[in-house]
Amino acid sequence: MLKLATRTGRAKPSAIMVIADKAKQLKAEGKDVVNFSIGVPNFLPGDHVYQAVRDWMPRDSGGYGSNRGAPALLDAIVAHFKQSGLPGYTRNNVTVGIGAKQVLYNLCEALLDEGDEIVFPAPYWTSYVDIAEILGAKVTILQCPPEQNYKLTPAQLDKALASNPKVFLFNNPSNPTGMVYTKDEIAALADVLVKHPSTWIIADDIYNRLVFDGIGYHNVVQFRPELRERTFIMDSLSKTYGMPGWRVGFVAGPEAGVKALVTLNSNHITCLPEIITEAAIAALNGPQDVPAAKREDFSRRRDVVVGALESIPGVHCPRPQGAFYAFPDIAVAFGRSHNGKLIENDIDFCKALLDEKFVATVPGSAFGEPRSLRISYTCAPEQLQKGLDRIKQFFAELSDAEAPRARVAGA
Numbered sequence: 001m002l003k004l005a006t007r008t009g010r011a012k013p014s015a016i017m018v019i020a021d022k023a024k025q026l027k028a029e030g031k032d033v034v035n036f037s038i039g040v041p042n043f044l045p046g047d048h049v050y051q052a053v054r055d056w057m058p059r060d061s062g063g064y065g066s067n068r069g070a071p072a073l074l075d076a077i078v079a080h081f082k083q084s085g086l087p088g089y090t091r092n093n094v095t096v097g098i099g100a101k102q103v104l105y106n107l108c109e110a111l112l113d114e115g116d117e118i119v120f121p122a123p124y125w126t127s128y129v130d131i132a133e134i135l136g137a138k139v140t141i142l143q144c145p146p147e148q149n150y151k152l153t154p155a156q157l158d159k160a161l162a163s164n165p166k167v168f169l170f171n172n173p174s175n176p177t178g179m180v181y182t183k184d185e186i187a188a189l190a191d192v193l194v195k196h197p198s199t200w201i202i203a204d205d206i207y208n209r210l211v212f213d214g215i216g217y218h219n220v221v222q223f224r225p226e227l228r229e230r231t232f233i234m235d236s237l238s239k240t241y242g243m244p245g246w247r248v249g250f251v252a253g254p255e256a257g258v259k260a261l262v263t264l265n266s267n268h269i270t271c272l273p274e275i276i277t278e279a280a281i282a283a284l285n286g287p288q289d290v291p292a293a294k295r296e297d298f299s300r301r302r303d304v305v306v307g308a309l310e311s312i313p314g315v316h317c318p319r320p321q322g323a324f325y326a327f328p329d330i331a332v333a334f335g336r337s338h339n340g341k342l343i344e345n346d347i348d349f350c351k352a353l354l355d356e357k358f359v360a361t362v363p364g365s366a367f368g369e370p371r372s373l374r375i376s377y378t379c380a381p382e383q384l385q386k387g388l389d390r391i392k393q394f395f396a397e398l399s400d401a402e403a404p405r406a407r408v409a410g411a
Ligand SMILES: Cc1ncc(COP(=O)(O)O)c(C=O)c1O
Pocket: 039, 098, 099, 100, 101, 102, 125, 171, 174, 175, 204, 206, 235, 236, 237, 238, 244, 248, 249
């Protein structure tokens, strides 16, 4: 029998999409579903983005473009990094991809040989594991539980880098927790990183414009500039500009490394389409009021979500300071039952919550933290309160499981 390549067996369907599909199916059956499962911003880009597309259409060549990215887009990206507090990059330091996901795939392909080690903290974005495994890399996960606010400590990092992993991958602000590292925390991690010069650094900073409470966005290269020669900083239009389907990601990094990414682009994607390039330039260079307004909106929603979750006895939600996710610790529900259904873990919990209350959330185990679940709070405002009320009701209806399961003595 003809066999597919082994790597295809290592790629798993996204746990997030499985829940989202079930939610869609329930909705199609007429159920009043509240969807907290998908990490999409619920807003569209500013009018100037659409206008740029309309203006460009009569001039569109329909041809291939640069593998690195059109010069005007590269300039807009360089300016964007500068505005984010990362000056000093030039066109030679940046390139584009079909979303940050493809940029990350390129980066992993460029940096990791089969068997090489990649290290990252958990909770993590699901694709980190999948991409590394497709490429046959060895994944080492650094567990950062709710007790440490899901944040990596310098001591944990130092210990993990002692084995000289090829790549350290770091996401700030975080999907799924919404945690944002403070200036001092980033500076402390940067001090550790300089001590381990044989490890590449990938900073997945795609939520960097969605930071609340005035704590600001920081990156390790700002504190230890010597890290620039081995740090790649990923960004994207998806979340901050309301453009996930437009598929524009980009990266800044050392020239030789970025050149390797351009070569991979020439083999994987060739280029971004011209129309999309124009939209991206307009988003980056145009008025920034849409992302700014969304930051305000999401920080208000964060207060509502955390307030509701913290009012549930036994539930703790480390306070997110960015992105649009909350990641409460729901372990208090484990071993209890709802409508006769025993909830043994996060997966049982999310299934029961969807089946009984029609609220879709994602089990924390999809992100490497089985004590928690992810709530993406970008839905319509009236849906938000409804979903939170239903979650509270679900917890209130939990009862202690009828009979404890038999345990083997001494096991
Ligand atoms: C942490 C993180 N990195 C990267 C991505 C990929 O984003 P893009 O839409 O630009 O591919 C996502 C999308 O959910 C994400 O949450």
